[in-house]
Amino acid sequence: MQPTGQQLIGQQTVAAHGAPIQAIDPATGERLEPIYAGGSAAEVERACALAEAACDAYRETSLEARAVFLDTIASEIEALGDAPIERAMAETGLPRARLEGERGRTCGQLRLFAAVVRAGEWLDVRIDPALPERQPMPRADLRQRHIALGPVAVFGASNFPLAFSVAGGDTASALAAGCPVVVKAHSAHPGTSELVGRAIQRAVEKCKLPEGVFSLLFGSGNEIGQALVADPRIQAVGFTGSRRGGTALMKTAQARPQPIPVYAEMSSINPVFLLPEALAARGSEIAEGFVASLTMGAGQFCTNPGLVIGVKGPALDAFLAAAGEAVRGSAAQTMLTPGIHAAYEDGVGQLAGEAREIARGPAGEGPHQCQAALFAARGADFLQSEALQAEVFGAASVVIECADLAEMRAVAEALEGQLTATLQLDDGDLDAARALLPALERRAGRVLANGWPTGVEVCHAMVHGGPYPATSDARSTSVGSAAIQRFLRPVCYQSLPAGLLPPALRDGNPLGVTRLVDGQRES
């Protein structure tokens, strides 16, 4: 199975004729065949019309049918064998082991959502039975369930060509919710996108679902993505990428005659607080863990630790020395695209103007390699500089030297919204941690102790989200089973005849789902 350069609209493959899109192997600079092309407004229109036509049937598929579809997508991706791994290696510069792991994560994620669909908690069934004798007024029979929002636009992310791209978390959770999905492929990995898209297309066919459940479009600039978000049939948007890209989509979504929710996961510098006892007791060990997390995957993770905060003194000096040494010893790694590499170098240059350089990693031998960078700045400088809060996508981090714990707390309170906040602490640090915790909870989706923010578990308790600008909607997560909730809304049915009630709400609980009956939980 080789990529052909075509878009997928429902069950059709459609050649596009817009501006050319050609992936580049960042490790070699080689241009990869085939050449893709951007779609047209007519193709956006067609994909959205098919999605809308599929919506009512797809959102009422049985729990089992929908779960089987998600499982089938996973099997079809596995059935692609090595092709998407090799293509993704060429298109992203990511190593084989990482991409094989990511494929496992992608398929595991689809199967997790299949299990979530089967369990049916997402329906949030609530039944308040009629009280015909109630005084002064009877109560009608009232039943609530959640239904799919409608067709969803998903934007593939550059940094997870499998797990947050065509069949990634946004697609899996939207499909699980009962929403047809139109994906705008990331132009950095069009071939991987097409291969995975064909696996979904085959799963749609095998499961005999309406073809509009899935389409895959390409576009070189913003035009296709903007047209997609502006299309009146699209009812929600999933996006992982830059703050600029995410806020542009938010604006478009809000400017529609009918505004729609945008779930954009955008930027985060993932602060790490080094509390005094931990820093004194195991500063060099922490430094090693930090640099391992910082440089992993060339630092191209949303949860990369871009900010470290400690109290100035010999222990922090020792930490800086150890971290600097580790940075100097880190290997240069190929970045995802020439553009991302250029933006990284640019961002590092900006940091160099604001902070003092502690260490740079070795320059790479190939093109587009990430040379890790570590800086330091005073707490007072951080409190006055917006530039020190800007995300630099890649293996760059700034250590903030605070005058004391009070200034550390001031830094915490000056932080923008974050995906994560990490505490490095020992037993003697509990009071200091307790004093920081409320500020961190208010500003981050996930609070960690004695770990590193990279590595986002796909599970039920995960929150990969957080206040703006980490995401556009702090009430949600884009990783883990709760991600399904982004694409649902409640509907109440009052006194509907049994023959009109959806199965989830019928007497006798034919789906066997947990229900809140008269305020009491029935499992």
Place this chain on the structure above:
Amino acid sequence: MQPTGQQLIGQQTVAAHGAPIQAIDPATGERLEPIYAGGSAAEVERACALAEAACDAYRETSLEARAVFLDTIASEIEALGDAPIERAMAETGLPRARLEGERGRTCGQLRLFAAVVRAGEWLDVRIDPALPERQPMPRADLRQRHIALGPVAVFGASNFPLAFSVAGGDTASALAAGCPVVVKAHSAHPGTSELVGRAIQRAVEKCKLPEGVFSLLFGSGNEIGQALVADPRIQAVGFTGSRRGGTALMKTAQARPQPIPVYAEMSSINPVFLLPEALAARGSEIAEGFVASLTMGAGQFCTNPGLVIGVKGPALDAFLAAAGEAVRGSAAQTMLTPGIHAAYEDGVGQLAGEAREIARGPAGEGPHQCQAALFAARGADFLQSEALQAEVFGAASVVIECADLAEMRAVAEALEGQLTATLQLDDGDLDAARALLPALERRAGRVLANGWPTGVEVCHAMVHGGPYPATSDARSTSVGSAAIQRFLRPVCYQSLPAGLLPPALRDGNPLGVTRLVDGQRES
């Protein structure tokens, strides 16, 4: 207890000095003492600063303490005795029985949220225990709970001076979620607002909560409300009112450096579909029920049935005749304010230009009385006229005469988002209902059969919400226990030492709340 004309900022009463605000008794035109005044930017600032200062302590109150606070607000409102009833009668023209009922609803709502807080389902506790031996990577201990978003701005509604105003559904659900609340009083009932506000203020004091948990501001124009929504400490907004007012707040909220969610319940014409068998069998009975719902409370309900859709023919003609007769026999009722009455007359005038008049109710004897109005128009006209979809707040409705069931379905598909959609149906109508249902579910928050949309039960299964422009956020309800979810967001705690974990997440489930452990529900 008489109203004094002052604002409430934390535990203080604060005289305002902005533009005067004076309630008018709409039944007499009499201006009511005392004269209020609009607050200043400094007072918005102070209320928000107090709310922010209260936030971390208030959001971590125990379930029991927070529930007792909500119960105490209800008791304090009851302890006001007749004063708010009489004041609200004077300020709104609503009759005593309605306002006494509304007080019962208000206090019942507060106590419902107390029960919801105690039950703790809103915490949505999820625990994925550590798997240190897992291959290839161990899993960390991951625990999720929901926390309060932060201080919330609530706008009192004109049409529910108790149940959707100072201590109404938005305030009750935000306080239940753990959010301090700053209320902007509706200028039509400042005295009622102050009296109820003082009851909340006393409850804050009795429960020894931080004073910033509640403040009440006045403002004559948009300035104070806009300043409140723009304040960086405010993290969400609850609003019930006009589409123009709601969309203005949405714009302000989106234009902030940190955009925040707005829950605006705005406009809905609540379509009622008369299916053929029901219409033939009991058209005149349906006509009576319809006009009773239409004219109840001078039609000043968000769920007032402003649109009726049937298939043209003798049965619909008979329905129109019966409904027209009932409208002519309806009593004129005083509207809430002179401005609302003027807007109603204006809206009726607009409808008269688009549709043919079937009947007007009798003119009232007093000022500002609602003269009910019934119009009819063809389905084809509805499909071409935006004016026929505009909400006219008051007892006005348009009957749409469709050529056939296909045109009825086209009308359903042309509808904007609605709070409710109603089916009048008999057994023989089930197929026609089934054909309409998907379009109605997609467009409304609540679908009813053989009832009327007015009368919104406060319970667990209620959805008082719906797609834009019915509300600004279809994913939520502003009535019923699920309204608490609007003011919460998830936070995940990874590997936190036991001493730092919030009680809801500790081993042994000390709060006794339902939890999702490793994907399995534990009640």
